[in-house]
Amino acid sequence: MKLQSLFGGARLQMDESIDMTLTSLLAYGPTHRHWAIAWSGGKDSTALLTLVMHLLDTGRVPRPETFTVLYADTRLELLPLYVSAGVIQHELRRRGVDVRTVMAPLDKRFLVYVLGRGVPPPNNNTLRWCTRQIKVDPMAAELRRLVGDRGEKVLMLTGVRQGESAIRDGRIAMSCGRDGAECGQGWYQETLPDQLCDTLAPLLHWRVCHVWDWLMFHAPAPEYGGWATSGVAEAYGGEEAEEINARTGCVGCPLAQRDTALDAVLAQPEWAHLAPLKEIRPVWRELRRPQRRLRQPGGEARADGSLSKNQQRLGPLTLDARRWALGQVLGIQRRVNEAARAEGRPPVDLLDAEEEARIRDLIEAGTWPQRWTGEEPRGDVPLDAVFADGSVQPLLPWDVEAAG
Ligand code: SF4
DSSP: OOOBOTTSSBOOOHHHHHHHHHHHHHHHGGGOSEEEEEEOSSHHHHHHHHHHHHHHHTTSSOOOSEEEEEEEOOSOOOHHHHHHHHHHHHHHHHTTOEEEEEOOOGGGSHHIIIIIIOOOOOOSSSOOOHIIIIIIHHHHHHHHHHHHHHTSOEEEEOOOOOOTHHHHTTOOOTTOOOTTOBTTBSGGGGTSOGGGEEEEOTTTTOOHHHHHHIIIIITTSGGGTOOSOHHHHHHTTGGGHHHHOOOOOSTTOTTOSSOHHHHHHHTSGGGGGGGGGGGHHHHHHHHTSGGGEEEOOSOOBOTTSSBOSSTTOEEEEOHHHHHHHHHHHHHHHHHHHHHHHHHTOOOOOSSOHHHHHHHHHHHHTTOOOTTOOSOSOBTTSOOOEEOTTSOEEOOOHHHHHHHO
16 A cells, blocks of 8 residues: 655655666766766665666666766764675675775874864864865865766766655756755765766655665665665664664764764664763863863954954864873773674774874874964963954953962
Protein backbone atom coordinates (compact mmCIF):
# COMPACT_ATOMS: atom_id res chain seq x y z
CA MET A 1 0.00 0.00 0.00
CA LYS A 2 1.27 3.45 -0.86
CA LEU A 3 1.30 6.14 1.82
CA GLN A 4 -0.63 9.33 1.23
CA SER A 5 1.53 12.38 0.80
CA LEU A 6 0.73 16.01 1.51
CA PHE A 7 0.48 16.78 -2.16
CA GLY A 8 -2.44 14.53 -2.78
CA GLY A 9 -0.72 11.74 -4.66
CA ALA A 10 1.15 8.75 -3.44
CA ARG A 11 4.44 9.06 -1.65
CA LEU A 12 7.44 8.23 -3.73
CA GLN A 13 8.42 4.64 -3.34
CA MET A 14 11.97 3.44 -3.45
CA ASP A 15 11.87 2.18 -7.03
CA GLU A 16 10.26 5.42 -8.21
CA SER A 17 12.98 7.39 -6.50
CA ILE A 18 15.64 5.29 -8.19
CA ASP A 19 13.89 5.74 -11.55
CA MET A 20 13.95 9.52 -11.16
CA THR A 21 17.62 9.37 -10.28
CA LEU A 22 18.22 7.27 -13.37
CA THR A 23 16.29 9.76 -15.52
CA SER A 24 18.38 12.65 -14.24
CA LEU A 25 21.64 10.81 -14.92
CA LEU A 26 20.51 9.82 -18.40
CA ALA A 27 19.40 13.36 -19.15
CA TYR A 28 22.42 15.26 -17.88
CA GLY A 29 25.21 12.70 -17.73
CA PRO A 30 25.94 12.65 -21.47
CA THR A 31 26.52 16.42 -21.46
CA HIS A 32 29.94 15.84 -19.87
CA ARG A 33 32.76 13.47 -20.72
CA HIS A 34 34.20 13.59 -17.23
CA TRP A 35 32.33 13.01 -14.00
CA ALA A 36 33.38 13.44 -10.43
CA ILE A 37 31.58 12.78 -7.19
CA ALA A 38 32.02 14.67 -3.96
CA TRP A 39 31.91 12.02 -1.29
CA SER A 40 31.95 12.94 2.39
CA GLY A 41 31.49 9.41 3.67
CA GLY A 42 28.08 10.45 5.08
CA LYS A 43 24.81 8.71 4.31
CA ASP A 44 23.61 10.75 1.33
CA SER A 45 26.83 10.89 -0.64
CA THR A 46 27.56 7.22 0.14
CA ALA A 47 24.11 6.26 -1.14
CA LEU A 48 24.72 8.28 -4.28
CA LEU A 49 28.19 6.84 -4.86
CA THR A 50 27.11 3.22 -4.54
CA LEU A 51 23.95 3.76 -6.59
CA VAL A 52 25.89 5.43 -9.40
CA MET A 53 28.43 2.60 -9.33
CA HIS A 54 25.58 0.10 -9.60
CA LEU A 55 23.98 1.96 -12.52
CA LEU A 56 27.30 2.22 -14.34
CA ASP A 57 28.30 -1.39 -13.66
CA THR A 58 24.98 -2.72 -14.92
CA GLY A 59 25.06 -0.53 -18.01
CA ARG A 60 21.82 1.28 -17.14
CA VAL A 61 23.78 4.52 -17.35
CA PRO A 62 26.46 4.86 -20.02
CA ARG A 63 29.92 5.16 -18.52
CA PRO A 64 31.58 8.58 -18.84
CA GLU A 65 35.14 8.70 -20.16
CA THR A 66 36.43 9.27 -16.63
CA PHE A 67 34.83 8.95 -13.22
CA THR A 68 36.71 10.37 -10.23
CA VAL A 69 35.72 10.02 -6.59
CA LEU A 70 36.79 12.94 -4.39
CA TYR A 71 36.73 11.74 -0.80
CA ALA A 72 36.59 14.66 1.63
CA ASP A 73 38.52 13.89 4.79
CA THR A 74 38.25 16.61 7.44
CA ARG A 75 40.43 14.57 9.85
CA LEU A 76 37.50 14.77 12.26
CA GLU A 77 35.29 12.12 10.77
CA LEU A 78 33.06 10.01 12.95
CA LEU A 79 34.97 6.74 13.32
CA PRO A 80 32.30 4.27 12.06
CA LEU A 81 31.86 6.40 8.93
CA TYR A 82 35.61 6.67 8.50
CA VAL A 83 36.02 2.91 8.80
CA SER A 84 33.24 2.26 6.29
CA ALA A 85 34.70 4.86 3.92
CA GLY A 86 38.04 3.06 4.09
CA VAL A 87 36.48 -0.27 3.12
CA ILE A 88 34.49 1.33 0.29
CA GLN A 89 37.58 3.17 -0.99
CA HIS A 90 39.52 -0.05 -1.05
CA GLU A 91 36.77 -1.70 -3.05
CA LEU A 92 36.47 1.24 -5.45
CA ARG A 93 40.21 1.14 -6.16
CA ARG A 94 40.05 -2.61 -6.63
CA ARG A 95 37.45 -1.96 -9.32
CA GLY A 96 39.76 0.55 -10.99
CA VAL A 97 38.06 3.76 -9.85
CA ASP A 98 40.24 6.85 -9.40
CA VAL A 99 39.71 7.81 -5.73
CA ARG A 100 41.41 10.97 -4.45
CA THR A 101 41.48 11.98 -0.82
CA VAL A 102 40.81 15.67 -0.33
CA MET A 103 42.26 17.12 2.86
CA ALA A 104 43.28 20.57 4.05
CA PRO A 105 47.04 21.25 4.13
CA LEU A 106 48.68 20.53 7.49
CA ASP A 107 48.59 24.07 8.91
CA LYS A 108 44.95 24.58 7.93
CA ARG A 109 43.56 21.46 9.57
CA PHE A 110 41.15 22.11 12.41
CA LEU A 111 43.29 20.91 15.31
CA VAL A 112 46.54 22.38 13.99
CA TYR A 113 44.87 25.73 13.37
CA VAL A 114 43.35 25.87 16.86
CA LEU A 115 46.04 24.26 18.98
CA GLY A 116 49.08 25.37 16.98
CA ARG A 117 48.18 28.76 15.59
CA GLY A 118 45.86 29.65 18.46
CA VAL A 119 42.73 30.59 16.49
CA PRO A 120 39.74 30.05 18.80
CA PRO A 121 37.32 27.25 17.94
CA PRO A 122 34.57 28.41 15.59
CA ASN A 123 31.24 29.62 16.91
CA ASN A 124 27.86 30.37 15.41
CA ASN A 125 28.13 34.11 15.78
CA THR A 126 31.26 35.79 14.66
CA LEU A 127 33.82 33.20 13.86
CA ARG A 128 32.91 30.34 11.58
CA TRP A 129 36.09 29.69 9.69
CA CYS A 130 36.09 25.90 9.67
CA THR A 131 33.65 24.97 6.89
CA ARG A 132 35.50 26.93 4.28
CA GLN A 133 38.91 25.97 5.52
CA ILE A 134 38.59 22.24 6.05
CA LYS A 135 35.88 21.42 3.51
CA VAL A 136 35.27 24.02 0.82
CA ASP A 137 38.77 25.21 -0.01
CA PRO A 138 40.40 21.75 -0.21
CA MET A 139 37.58 20.49 -2.45
CA ALA A 140 37.83 23.55 -4.68
CA ALA A 141 41.61 23.06 -4.95
CA GLU A 142 41.25 19.39 -5.89
CA LEU A 143 38.53 20.22 -8.38
CA ARG A 144 40.79 22.81 -10.00
CA ARG A 145 43.49 20.14 -10.29
CA LEU A 146 41.04 17.67 -11.76
CA VAL A 147 39.68 20.13 -14.30
CA GLY A 148 43.28 20.99 -15.18
CA ASP A 149 44.02 17.28 -15.74
CA ARG A 150 40.91 16.74 -17.85
CA GLY A 151 41.19 19.98 -19.78
CA GLU A 152 37.46 20.73 -19.56
CA LYS A 153 34.57 21.17 -17.17
CA VAL A 154 33.48 18.11 -15.22
CA LEU A 155 30.04 17.08 -14.05
CA MET A 156 30.10 17.07 -10.28
CA LEU A 157 27.59 14.70 -8.69
CA THR A 158 26.48 15.58 -5.19
CA GLY A 159 24.38 13.81 -2.60
CA VAL A 160 22.34 16.91 -1.75
CA ARG A 161 18.75 16.05 -0.91
CA GLN A 162 15.73 18.24 -0.45
CA GLY A 163 13.19 15.47 -0.07
CA GLU A 164 10.01 14.91 -2.00
CA SER A 165 8.44 18.12 -0.70
CA ALA A 166 10.73 19.79 -3.19
CA ILE A 167 8.69 18.21 -5.96
CA ARG A 168 5.46 19.52 -4.52
CA ASP A 169 6.85 23.01 -4.16
CA GLY A 170 8.23 23.03 -7.67
CA ARG A 171 11.65 23.62 -6.23
CA ILE A 172 13.14 20.48 -7.62
CA ALA A 173 15.81 21.17 -10.18
CA MET A 174 17.66 18.10 -11.25
CA SER A 175 20.49 20.03 -12.79
CA CYS A 176 21.66 21.96 -9.76
CA GLY A 177 21.18 21.87 -6.03
CA ARG A 178 22.64 25.15 -4.90
CA ASP A 179 19.94 25.98 -2.39
CA GLY A 180 19.24 24.37 0.91
CA ALA A 181 22.81 23.20 1.32
CA GLU A 182 24.24 23.09 4.76
CA CYS A 183 27.47 22.10 6.29
CA GLY A 184 28.26 18.48 5.51
CA GLN A 185 25.73 18.35 2.69
CA GLY A 186 26.47 20.22 -0.46
CA TRP A 187 28.62 22.79 1.27
CA TYR A 188 30.93 23.27 -1.65
CA GLN A 189 28.14 24.00 -4.11
CA GLU A 190 27.53 27.44 -2.80
CA THR A 191 31.03 28.62 -3.36
CA LEU A 192 32.85 26.60 -5.97
CA PRO A 193 33.62 28.64 -9.06
CA ASP A 194 31.02 27.98 -11.71
CA GLN A 195 33.45 27.58 -14.51
CA LEU A 196 35.01 24.45 -13.01
CA CYS A 197 31.96 22.21 -13.00
CA ASP A 198 28.27 21.80 -13.45
CA THR A 199 26.56 20.11 -10.58
CA LEU A 200 23.94 17.41 -10.53
CA ALA A 201 22.14 16.26 -7.42
CA PRO A 202 20.52 12.97 -8.47
CA LEU A 203 19.13 12.22 -4.99
CA LEU A 204 17.47 15.59 -4.61
CA HIS A 205 14.02 14.03 -4.21
CA TRP A 206 15.01 11.08 -2.01
CA ARG A 207 13.43 10.69 1.41
CA VAL A 208 15.70 9.79 4.29
CA CYS A 209 14.05 6.36 4.57
CA HIS A 210 15.07 5.63 0.97
CA VAL A 211 18.65 6.48 1.84
CA TRP A 212 18.44 4.23 4.86
CA ASP A 213 16.93 1.32 2.86
CA TRP A 214 19.51 1.71 0.13
CA LEU A 215 22.45 1.67 2.52
CA MET A 216 21.12 -1.04 4.78
CA PHE A 217 19.55 -3.53 2.37
CA HIS A 218 20.14 -2.74 -1.29
CA ALA A 219 23.76 -1.64 -1.67
CA PRO A 220 25.17 -4.51 0.48
CA ALA A 221 23.36 -7.13 -1.65
CA PRO A 222 25.54 -8.81 -4.28
CA GLU A 223 23.17 -7.83 -7.11
CA TYR A 224 23.68 -4.15 -6.22
CA GLY A 225 27.44 -4.35 -5.83
CA GLY A 226 27.95 -5.81 -2.36
CA TRP A 227 29.02 -2.53 -0.78
CA ALA A 228 29.95 -2.13 2.90
CA THR A 229 27.32 0.52 3.52
CA SER A 230 25.30 -0.91 6.41
CA GLY A 231 27.84 0.54 8.87
CA VAL A 232 27.08 3.98 7.47
CA ALA A 233 23.35 3.54 8.05
CA GLU A 234 23.94 2.23 11.55
CA ALA A 235 26.14 5.18 12.42
CA TYR A 236 23.06 7.36 12.01
CA GLY A 237 21.14 5.40 14.58
CA GLY A 238 19.83 2.61 12.40
CA GLU A 239 16.07 2.56 12.01
CA GLU A 240 15.84 5.55 14.30
CA ALA A 241 17.46 7.55 11.53
CA GLU A 242 14.13 8.38 10.00
CA GLU A 243 12.95 9.86 13.26
CA ILE A 244 15.99 11.86 14.25
CA ASN A 245 17.20 12.53 10.70
CA ALA A 246 20.63 12.87 12.20
CA ARG A 247 23.33 14.72 10.41
CA THR A 248 26.91 14.05 11.15
CA GLY A 249 29.62 16.63 11.12
CA CYS A 250 33.06 16.73 12.61
CA VAL A 251 33.59 14.89 15.85
CA GLY A 252 33.19 17.48 18.62
CA CYS A 253 31.80 20.14 16.25
CA PRO A 254 31.68 23.27 18.42
CA LEU A 255 28.70 24.58 16.48
CA ALA A 256 26.36 21.67 17.03
CA GLN A 257 23.74 21.96 19.76
CA ARG A 258 24.15 18.31 20.64
CA ASP A 259 26.42 15.43 19.68
CA THR A 260 23.46 13.67 18.04
CA ALA A 261 25.49 11.48 15.72
CA LEU A 262 28.10 10.61 18.32
CA ASP A 263 25.35 9.77 20.81
CA ALA A 264 23.76 7.41 18.27
CA VAL A 265 27.12 5.73 17.76
CA LEU A 266 27.84 5.41 21.48
CA ALA A 267 24.49 3.69 21.95
CA GLN A 268 25.91 0.78 19.96
CA PRO A 269 27.96 -1.51 22.22
CA GLU A 270 30.71 -2.04 19.63
CA TRP A 271 31.45 1.70 19.61
CA ALA A 272 31.09 2.36 23.33
CA HIS A 273 34.86 2.74 23.63
CA LEU A 274 34.53 6.09 21.83
CA ALA A 275 32.84 7.62 24.91
CA PRO A 276 35.80 9.92 25.79
CA LEU A 277 35.12 11.79 22.50
CA LYS A 278 32.21 13.41 24.34
CA GLU A 279 34.82 15.42 26.24
CA ILE A 280 35.99 17.30 23.15
CA ARG A 281 33.21 19.86 23.04
CA PRO A 282 33.75 20.90 26.67
CA VAL A 283 37.42 21.57 25.75
CA TRP A 284 36.28 23.94 22.99
CA ARG A 285 33.86 25.63 25.41
CA GLU A 286 36.65 26.13 27.93
CA LEU A 287 38.88 27.66 25.25
CA ARG A 288 36.33 30.37 24.56
CA ARG A 289 36.67 31.77 28.10
CA PRO A 290 38.57 35.07 28.50
CA GLN A 291 41.25 33.58 30.77
CA ARG A 292 42.26 31.23 27.95
CA ARG A 293 42.66 34.05 25.41
CA LEU A 294 44.29 37.40 24.72
CA ARG A 295 42.41 40.66 24.36
CA GLN A 296 43.18 43.76 22.35
CA PRO A 297 44.03 46.46 24.91
CA GLY A 298 42.05 49.21 23.11
CA GLY A 299 42.78 51.68 20.35
CA GLU A 300 42.95 49.04 17.61
CA ALA A 301 42.77 50.73 14.20
CA ARG A 302 41.71 49.61 10.73
CA ALA A 303 44.00 49.73 7.70
CA ASP A 304 42.73 53.26 6.89
CA GLY A 305 43.69 54.48 10.38
CA SER A 306 40.13 54.79 11.75
CA LEU A 307 39.28 53.03 14.99
CA SER A 308 37.84 49.56 14.52
CA LYS A 309 34.30 49.02 15.77
CA ASN A 310 34.99 46.01 17.91
CA GLN A 311 37.38 47.51 20.46
CA GLN A 312 39.04 45.27 23.03
CA ARG A 313 37.93 42.14 21.22
CA LEU A 314 38.90 38.78 22.59
CA GLY A 315 41.39 37.02 20.37
CA PRO A 316 43.67 34.02 20.12
CA LEU A 317 44.36 31.30 22.63
CA THR A 318 47.25 31.85 25.01
CA LEU A 319 50.19 29.51 24.60
CA ASP A 320 49.32 27.90 27.94
CA ALA A 321 45.72 27.34 26.83
CA ARG A 322 46.97 25.62 23.69
CA ARG A 323 49.31 23.35 25.66
CA TRP A 324 46.46 22.50 28.02
CA ALA A 325 44.04 21.71 25.20
CA LEU A 326 46.64 19.66 23.32
CA GLY A 327 47.09 17.57 26.48
CA GLN A 328 43.31 17.12 26.73
CA VAL A 329 42.92 16.00 23.12
CA LEU A 330 45.86 13.62 23.34
CA GLY A 331 44.46 12.24 26.60
CA ILE A 332 41.08 11.62 24.99
CA GLN A 333 42.75 9.90 22.05
CA ARG A 334 44.92 7.78 24.34
CA ARG A 335 41.98 6.60 26.45
CA VAL A 336 39.87 5.72 23.40
CA ASN A 337 42.73 3.80 21.86
CA GLU A 338 43.61 1.92 25.03
CA ALA A 339 40.02 0.68 25.16
CA ALA A 340 40.07 -0.02 21.42
CA ARG A 341 43.19 -2.15 21.79
CA ALA A 342 41.73 -4.05 24.74
CA GLU A 343 38.55 -4.79 22.80
CA GLY A 344 40.11 -5.35 19.39
CA ARG A 345 38.24 -2.37 17.92
CA PRO A 346 39.50 0.30 15.46
CA PRO A 347 41.49 3.19 17.00
CA VAL A 348 40.78 6.89 16.49
CA ASP A 349 43.27 9.17 14.82
CA LEU A 350 42.41 12.65 16.07
CA LEU A 351 46.03 13.78 15.90
CA ASP A 352 48.76 11.91 14.09
CA ALA A 353 52.46 12.27 14.89
CA GLU A 354 53.06 14.85 12.16
CA GLU A 355 50.17 17.04 13.33
CA GLU A 356 51.19 16.81 16.96
CA ALA A 357 54.79 17.74 16.13
CA ARG A 358 53.60 20.68 14.03
CA ILE A 359 51.36 21.94 16.83
CA ARG A 360 54.24 21.76 19.31
CA ASP A 361 56.53 23.60 16.87
CA LEU A 362 53.98 26.37 16.31
CA ILE A 363 53.49 26.80 20.06
CA GLU A 364 57.25 26.83 20.77
CA ALA A 365 57.75 29.38 17.99
CA GLY A 366 55.12 31.63 19.62
CA THR A 367 52.92 31.70 16.52
CA TRP A 368 50.00 34.14 16.55
CA PRO A 369 47.19 34.80 14.09
CA GLN A 370 47.40 37.88 11.88
CA ARG A 371 47.26 41.23 13.71
CA TRP A 372 48.24 39.69 17.05
CA THR A 373 51.71 39.77 18.58
CA GLY A 374 51.31 37.80 21.79
CA GLU A 375 52.07 40.96 23.81
CA GLU A 376 48.37 41.74 24.34
CA PRO A 377 46.91 41.29 27.85
CA ARG A 378 45.07 38.15 28.80
CA GLY A 379 41.32 38.33 28.30
CA ASP A 380 40.47 38.34 32.02
CA VAL A 381 42.80 41.24 32.94
CA PRO A 382 40.72 44.31 33.92
CA LEU A 383 41.31 47.23 31.54
CA ASP A 384 40.06 50.77 31.04
CA ALA A 385 37.09 50.44 28.67
CA VAL A 386 37.82 51.84 25.20
CA PHE A 387 34.89 52.59 22.88
CA ALA A 388 34.67 52.70 19.11
CA ASP A 389 34.48 56.53 19.15
CA GLY A 390 37.81 56.66 20.99
CA SER A 391 36.36 57.59 24.39
CA VAL A 392 37.82 55.84 27.43
CA GLN A 393 36.15 54.91 30.66
CA PRO A 394 38.80 54.41 33.33
CA LEU A 395 38.73 51.25 35.32
CA LEU A 396 36.86 51.75 38.59
CA PRO A 397 38.52 50.67 41.87
CA TRP A 398 35.90 48.02 42.58
CA ASP A 399 36.47 46.48 39.14
CA VAL A 400 40.10 45.99 40.10
CA GLU A 401 39.16 44.57 43.49
CA ALA A 402 36.60 42.23 41.96
CA ALA A 403 39.13 41.01 39.46
CA GLY A 404 41.86 40.73 42.07
S1 SF4 B 1 30.95 20.03 11.18
FE1 SF4 B 1 31.27 21.72 12.62
S2 SF4 B 1 33.49 21.82 12.95
FE2 SF4 B 1 33.14 20.59 11.09
S3 SF4 B 1 33.32 22.07 9.43
FE3 SF4 B 1 31.13 21.89 9.93
S4 SF4 B 1 30.75 23.54 11.43
FE4 SF4 B 1 32.98 23.25 11.29
